[in-house]
Amino acid sequence: MIHRLPPLFPLLLPTLAVFLGACSDEGGERRRSLGEAPRFDDLMRVADAERGGRLFGRCAACHTIERGAGDRNGPGLFDVMGKPVAGNSRRFGYTASLRSLGGVWTPERMDAWLTAPAAMVPGTSMHFSGLPDALDRADLIAFLRTRSLAAEVATQPERQPAPREP
Numbered sequence: 001m002i003h004r005l006p007p008l009f010p011l012l013l014p015t016l017a018v019f020l021g022a023c024s025d026e027g028g029e030r031r032r033s034l035g036e037a038p039r040f041d042d043l044m045r046v047a048d049a050e051r052g053g054r055l056f057g058r059c060a061a062c063h064t065i066e067r068g069a070g071d072r073n074g075p076g077l078f079d080v081m082g083k084p085v086a087g088n089s090r091r092f093g094y095t096a097s098l099r100s101l102g103g104v105w106t107p108e109r110m111d112a113w114l115t116a117p118a119a120m121v122p123g124t125s126m127h128f129s130g131l132p133d134a135l136d137r138a139d140l141i142a143f144l145r146t147r148s149l150a151a152e153v154a155t156q157p158e159r160q161p162a163p164r165e166p
């Protein structure tokens with residue numbers, strides 16, 4: 001009997017992969033490991049930038065995320081993490097409410113903003129109700145971090161030294 005198992009095993013693997021993929025899609029596994037009221041640091045530790053990229057679909061009606069892609073209804077968001085608040089686009093007409101906030105986009109601030117923009121900045125023109133789920137926000141913040149100049153430099157293949165002239 002046992003000797004019949006190996007030929008079947010390769011067939012089981014794709015099924016298993018699909019099953020695990022479905023779990024990580026919704027973050028069920030991570031949610032269970034984090035417990036009832038996870039701390040922000042713990043959420044960021046397990047954040048999934050790839051899933052955050054899919055969640056960015058919720059923002060894409062108003063925001064671009066690629067370098068040089070410009071503004072839509074909202075300012076372009078390439079390299080926004082760590083930037084001065086209301087400072088990521090030179091051309092965008094930010095509200096006085098957002099401009100008066102000051103400081104830079106830390107992960108914690110981005111988390112508060114994405115929870116409920118109008119609660120954090122009354123009078124903002126970002127008409128978006130917010131993302132109630134903490135893991136969704138962490139995944140999205142992890143994604144924003146990957147769309148940055150620093151991440152681009154880090155993932156560039158090492159430059160080959162130019163060949164010497166004879």
Ligand code: HEC
Nearest residue numbers: 058059062073074085086087088094095098124125126128
């Ligand atoms: C309906 C359009 C709309 C949607 C959807 C939207 N935004 Fe915005 N966003 C705006 C506008 C408009 C502003 C400028 C707000 C202001 O000046 O008060 C803004 C500003 C921002 C800023 C500040 C940028 C800076 O330079 O300081 C960030 C960060 C941001 N949005 C992230 C997001 C993310 C992430 C999502 C998706 C979860 C999202 N937004 C969804 C319209 C939108």
